Amino acid sequence: MKRTLFIYGSLAPSACRKYFAASKQEEEEIHVLEVETLLPKDQRPKTASWVNGTELMKKEDLLQTDIRSSHLLEYYLSELPEDQTVPLNRRFRSACLGMICRKWINPYLVNLEMASRFMPERSYDHIVVAAGAGISFRAWTQVAAQYGLNVEFFDQEKRFLSIKRRMQRLINRWLKKPATLASATPESLISRPVEILCTSGRVARMLRSQPQAAELDWAYISVAALGRIKGPELERMKAAYAGWWQKCKTHLGKTLQQDAGNPKSILLDLGEQQSRDIYPAFALKYLRAKQLLEKARPQLLLCDTQEDTDERIWCLAAGELGINVAAYTYDHIPETRFSFTPDWLLCDSGRSNHIAGRLGHHPDKVVLVASHRSPRARTDEQAPQKNNVILYADTFYAGIYSTVEPQRSYSHYLLLVETARSMPNHQFYIKFHPLRDRKKKAQCFIGMDEDELYVRTQFIHSLNPPSNLSIIPPEESMQEHLLRAQVMLNANSTAAMEAFVLGVPVIFLHEPNIDRGFPLIYEYQACLLATDVDSVVSMLHRLENDAQFCTDQIHHQHQYADVFYWPTGRQSLVSGIGSVLVKSQKKNSPVQSNATEMTRQPNSNVAPLGALEQP
Secondary structure (H helix, E strand, O other): OOOOEEEOOOOHHHHHHHHHHHHHHHHEEEEEEEOOOOOOOOHHOOOEEEEEEEOOHHHHHHHHHHHHHHHHHHHHHHOOOOOOOOOHHHHHHHHHHHHHHHHHHHHHHHHHHHHHOOOOOHHHOOOEOOOOOOOOOOHHHHHHHHHOOOOEEEOOOOOOOOHHHHHHHHHHHHHHHHOOOOOOHHHHHOOOOOOOOOOOHHHHHHHHOOOHHOOEEEOOOOOOHHHHOOHHHHHHHHHHHHHHHHHHHHHHHHOOOOOOOOOOOOHHHHEEEEEEEEHHHHHHHHHHHHHHHHHOOOOOEEEEOOOOOOHHHHHHHHHHHHOEEEEEEEOOOOOOOHHHHHHEEEEEHHHHHHHHHHHOOOOHHEEEEOOOOOOOOOOOOOOOOOOOOEEEEEOOOOOOOOOOOOOHHHHHHHHHHHHHHHHOOOOOEEEOOOOOOOOOOHHOOOOEOOOHHHHHHHHHOOOOOOOOEEEEEOOOHHHHHHOOOOOOEEOOOHHHHHHHHHHOEEEOEEEEEEOOOOOOOOOOOEEEEEEOHHHHHHHOOOOOOOOOHHHHHHHHHHHHHHHHHOOOOOOOOHHHHHHHHHHHHHHHOOOOOOOOOOOOOOOOOOHHHOOOOOO
């Protein structure tokens, strides 16, 4: 009898159903390794065995996988051949990486590790891999080669948006469309230089909303103002980077030819994508930005730390010219080894400050400022009057750390459905995370896009939820729903901090991430934890019926928010920028024509500023 190992994912349901139906007729013995679906037992197809990834790896194993991920990135940045004809040194390639590289590497390593623990004790004739969040086709291709097996892949299936969903998106996008943000031109900045050049649209909008910003001599410029990246100069860059990558593949090939399972194989995919899709355009934008900054010479360049944006080109160019860079922190804090490193971080939360220290940013380079994200406390008039509304804040796996539970939310949906059945007089809402990051095969299908929204919605519907459980579209405002919520149930979303400030008790359905999400939360006694239906129901009833317990919990949450996370009394963003400007004026940073390797990179492929085509 044919024995098949089936790697089960949620993004190819039709192909999976057809395969299981055909296997019954052929008397095929199927053994399932479930990576991300977390199907209830009554929804599982009949198979010889069914093993979940959580049974194979523990927290300590995943921490080791993260370390191996860093080793691979270090090898990619330091051990590959160099080329002097285009920007390629470590600072350039680090700035291009960002956290997106972890989507390629972390799930890949987890899949390899699961295979190493699962395969040796069993024998198979065939491997089938269905697309799903955190499932690496590259890893299972290697595993099949290592064991001499055939492998079959079920790719992500296309889906069409319903009319209802199309209307939801159109209406919400129209309502939330930001006002147009005018950008300075290169000519205006050269003719009339400013002290502070802001390259972040988000930060520029914040400054324009604060009257004190009028005291600063600043201007905003977008990457689009540098002109479109196309034509012969882009083609020359593409050819140059393609030639470099061919040398790298030859170098890697010598390492990999004797070892089909070598984890360095993932660098073939990462480097191919970076050299083809990222480096050419990024290099041209960087060199154009550098030309402008050489002439405009601001005293301070102001950006933010959001990942995978073109703003990194300005930071890179400014650093090469000795122009000080201050970055306002959002969700991402740059890893000093694998990203650009600004001179100062404007940290808007205790969490950002805590993570910055862990990632190697010097305390003297961190400037604490008030956050624009902290909501105003809920007034007595806004507080719900026993309305029995329970709001669940969903999240998704972004790939920046290793996990064997990329779809942990599925277990929470099961819990919510059963809890709603147990409490028919309460109204439960599932608020989906905003959409971001389209799924891609090379990035192990990680992302919260329309396909992910569809499979999550279908999974919830398959559980036959009671009428007192509803779904809130991802575009709707979390804060608006929090204002009428009596309790929040939290997956691991930082939306919990809004609930803390608004005085909404929060119950965590999983241990909070104390490294990156909620540092010191236990020290402030601000974490209520309930991980099964009985404990969630019990905790909800206690918060509802024990006034002192509820009051104490809200107090602990306020303490965590007001003392640690978003401390009151911090200087404003404008004041923080002003203090950085003073420090940058005192800092001795003479510009030398041959100061760094990248300054010596030839600019022959770049059109002069006067010849740039305006968008």
